[in-house]
Amino acid sequence: MLSTMNGENNDEWRLERPAGDENEVRRRHTANRSAFNEGAAAYVDDLDRATDFLASGRSNLHRVERRNLERFGPLSRWCHTAVHLQCAGGLDTLSLLVEGVGSVIGVDISEAMIEAARELSHRVGMPARWYCCDVLDTPHELDGSADLVYTGRGALTWIHDLGAWAAVVERLLLPGGVVSVYDSHPFQTLVSWESSTLEFASGVHYFGYADSAKGWSDEYIGEIDGINVSQQSRKYERVWSVAEVVQSLIDAGLLIDVFGEHVEDFWRPFPSLADSERARIPNTFSVCARKKR
Numbered sequence: 285m286l287s288t289m290n291g292e293n294n295d296e297w298r299l300e301r302p303a304g305d306e307n308e309v310r311r312r313h314t315a316n317r318s319a320f321n322e323g324a325a326a327y328v329d330d331l332d333r334a335t336d337f338l339a340s341g342r343s344n345l346h347r348v349e350r351r352n353l354e355r356f357g358p359l360s361r362w363c364h365t366a367v368h369l370q371c372a373g374g375l376d377t378l379s380l381l382v383e384g385v386g387s388v389i390g391v392d393i394s395e396a397m398i399e400a401a402r403e404l405s406h407r408v409g410m411p412a413r414w415y416c417c418d419v420l421d422t423p424h425e426l427d428g429s430a431d432l433v434y435t436g437r438g439a440l441t442w443i444h445d446l447g448a449w450a451a452v453v454e455r456l457l458l459p460g461g462v463v464s465v466y467d468s469h470p471f472q473t474l475v476s477w478e479s480s481t482l483e484f485a486s487g488v489h490y491f492g493y494a495d496s497a498k499g500w501s502d503e504y505i506g507e508i509d510g511i512n513v514s515q516q517s518r519k520y521e522r523v524w525s526v527a528e529v530v531q532s533l534i535d536a537g538l539l540i541d542v543f544g545e546h547v548e549d550f551w552r553p554f555p556s557l558a559d560s561e562r563a564r565i566p567n568t569f570s571v572c573a574r575k576k577r
């Protein structure tokens with residue numbers, strides 16, 4: 285799939301059934317934790333750049349996210365506390381402080397990612413609270429604490445129970461609080477990784493699709509020093525249709541305020557694909573929803 289490349293060029297790729305029960309959801313999340321503990325090396329290598337970036341007062345929020353959040357007014361006015369689910373190395377979490385958020389909390393399943401996030405926070409002197417856990421186990425002490433739950437940019441594909449995820453989002457939000465999701469459009473999964481023109485990849489489908497693989501695309505984490513691909517942890521992804529994401533938030537009781545499909549992307553998958561071809565498909569989507577007062 286996208287973070288890995290699809291099966292076309294990956295010997296370790298396997299088509300999977302969607303996780304059928306909670307045990308399987310947890311098994312896949314645990315496998316993904318091991319994979320991200322390995323992949324976090326790329327974030328550690330990037331620490332100097334991330335430190336300079338934040339120290340110069342810049343924010344890594346994507347313009348689509350900023351545009352969506354500005355609909356609710358300036359963040360400094362309404363967002364006292366933000367919880368970032370799947371915060372990885374913390375660059376985006378700390379960027380929320382640059383954007384005017386009062387305090388930030390990052391949650392991630394990978395110990396190595398949280399360690400990198402703590403280090404970044406320490407280096408730039410931007411305090412934050414970090415929790416290392418499965419997003420589904422986000423501690424109840426955070427319930428009702430968030431003006432904003434922020435997530436995305438390569439997040440939802442790692443979650444194998446979307447209903448449980450949406451319930452966590454709902455319980456974290458204060459009444460009137462907003463969740464912001466900006467993520468890869470599931471349509472991208474269908475596109476051939478290798479081709480310079482838009483072609484469907486073989487073996488993939490839009491509905492109920494899951495797969496597993498080893499190895500990371502060069503466009504994301506790339507090679508990991510000292511661990512060749514066959515020795516890396518197998519990681520599991522799930523494609524959620526845009527409708528499934530929106531419906532999960534509605535089912536959790538949230539009110540949809542913003543829904544968009546975008547040509548813009550937050551990274552550069554499909555290394556051979558011409559820009560004119562990229563511009564023909566939805567590369568990302570975004571949703572903002574609010575908890576009732």
Ligand SMILES: C[S@@+](CC[C@H](N)C(=O)[O-])C[C@H]1O[C@@H](n2cnc3c(N)ncnc32)[C@H](O)[C@@H]1O
Pocket residue numbers: 313316317320369370371372373376391392393394397417418419420436437438439442443
């Ligand atoms: C592709 S990164 C995206 C994060 C961020 N947007 C970025 O650009 O770095 C996905 C993150 O999700 C985390 N993750 C995966 N499954 C998770 C789960 N079940 N609970 C919490 N975090 C999870 C991984 O450890 C990883 O840091």
